[in-house]
Amino acid sequence: MLKRIRIQHLTLGMYLHEFCGSWMDHPFWRAKFLLKDPKDLERIQATAIQECWIDTSKGLDVAAGTASRSREEVDAQIETDFSRLEDLPPLQVTLPPPPAPPARDQAPKDMHSELKRAAAICVRSKTAVVSMFNEARMGRAVDSAGAQSLVQEISDSVTRNPGALISLARLKTADDYTYMHSVAVCALMVALARQLKLNDEQTRLAGLAGLLHDLGKAAIPLAVLNKPGKLTDNEFSVVRSHPVEGYHMLKEGGNVPDAVLDACLHHHEKIDGSGYPDKLKGDGISVIARMAAICDVYDAITSDRPYKRGWDPSESLRRMAEWTNDHFDQRLFQAFVKSIGIYPVGSLVRLASGRIGVVTEQAPTALTTPKVKVFYSTKSDLRIPPELVDLAAPGCTEKIVAREDPDKWRFPDLNELWSGFTEKAW
Numbered sequence: 001m002l003k004r005i006r007i008q009h010l011t012l013g014m015y016l017h018e019f020c021g022s023w024m025d026h027p028f029w030r031a032k033f034l035l036k037d038p039k040d041l042e043r044i045q046a047t048a049i050q051e052c053w054i055d056t057s058k059g060l061d062v063a064a065g066t067a068s069r070s071r072e073e074v075d076a077q078i079e080t081d082f083s084r085l086e087d088l089p090p091l092q093v094t095l096p097p098p099p100a101p102p103a104r105d106q107a108p109k110d111m112h113s114e115l116k117r118a119a120a121i122c123v124r125s126k127t128a129v130v131s132m133f134n135e136a137r138m139g140r141a142v143d144s145a146g147a148q149s150l151v152q153e154i155s156d157s158v159t160r161n162p163g164a165l166i167s168l169a170r171l172k173t174a175d176d177y178t179y180m181h182s183v184a185v186c187a188l189m190v191a192l193a194r195q196l197k198l199n200d201e202q203t204r205l206a207g208l209a210g211l212l213h214d215l216g217k218a219a220i221p222l223a224v225l226n227k228p229g230k231l232t233d234n235e236f237s238v239v240r241s242h243p244v245e246g247y248h249m250l251k252e253g254g255n256v257p258d259a260v261l262d263a264c265l266h267h268h269e270k271i272d273g274s275g276y277p278d279k280l281k282g283d284g285i286s287v288i289a290r291m292a293a294i295c296d297v298y299d300a301i302t303s304d305r306p307y308k309r310g311w312d313p314s315e316s317l318r319r320m321a322e323w324t325n326d327h328f329d330q331r332l333f334q335a336f337v338k339s340i341g342i343y344p345v346g347s348l349v350r351l352a353s354g355r356i357g358v359v360t361e362q363a364p365t366a367l368t369t370p371k372v373k374v375f376y377s378t379k380s381d382l383r384i385p386p387e388l389v390d391l392a393a394p395g396c397t398e399k400i401v402a403r404e405d406p407d408k409w410r411f412p413d414l415n416e417l418w419s420g421f422t423e424k425a426w
Helices: 038-046 071-083 111-137 144-160 162-169 177-195 200-212 215-219 233-239 242-253 258-266 287-302 313-327 330-340 414-419
Strands: 002-006 015-019 051-055 348-351 355-361 371-377 382-390 400-403
Touching: 002 071, 071 313, 111 144, 111 162, 111 177, 111 215, 144 162, 144 177, 144 200, 162 177, 162 330, 162 414, 177 200, 177 287, 177 330, 200 258, 200 287, 215 242, 242 258, 258 287, 287 313, 287 330, 313 330, 313 400, 348 371, 355 382, 355 414, 371 414
Parallel strands: none
Antiparallel strands: 002 051, 015 051, 348 355, 348 400, 355 371, 371 382
């Protein structure tokens, strides 16, 4: 049986099933193992992780009277919280505005049309970000005008259709991760800013913060950044230095708004004060840094890395919801979920009929009724001809009843089914 407990209640002999936090918060290569080494227990208790899951069928249980929660209890609470999202009023925030740009093409587009444009933007964006990181490694200032232009292109795509570029950017390879992560977080920041009803100037500022937030990784040795195995304590400390390194790079280069500098420096701070580099807490963290923290973690955990496969988008949101009280601003996280959907594009889901499908597009007015391309029957245990089901259509009796784990099913064409691309799109 799985139980969620506080880290201080973890003891030798327990089977550690999962940390309640991103794998970026701890230096352990494995998350599932029998806790036998006192040094491992000390290292766990020295991290910022507050809670974990233990498997009592494989190790010791907690002492009688110790607070714990079952998986069913946690999932039930998360589903209740998600079901209330549509009733929440918009969260209003303000950010300092950058200069206004000229008018651009922002007319709404259907998913299929925007996916093609988004693929081209991803190609150009990766080239631009690789160049930006290379310039930073050589000690040269960031091309502020070029970065603003890139943000405008990404922002326009998100405005035309929010799901297209965000979903495509998630399909980065482990080798692409450092660069395309910046593009993805830029797009997520724009989508979140739009959900918060920020004006165009403030939205571009949020996008620029997303694009530049990880520039400090240009100072991290590539051997450490792309290491496929467990990081040493020293290597983990080097990786955690990137917010400060990026802040100094951008500060010395000039022409970068203060809000963007702040997001770069503080996007790893946490609401409970356990983040870094300054252990800021609650409202001591700026709104734009709290936004960046959410977008950064979501893209990180949904992306394939040299040392770990990414999680399914919907499952990632469920796990992030578990960490909200410790990690994220709860109202901003709720707005983030609204911006990409409870079941983001690419999520594998099971319908009431027993068919399995992949989410292809969000419904404009409801979080729980996206468009789903069904392609597998659990009743016959066979593939079926793909069929697009609009759960928001009048008279539709289908509904999503469960998330499904892609690693369990291993459908080789899952990304092709929702994107329409038979090969890598960018």
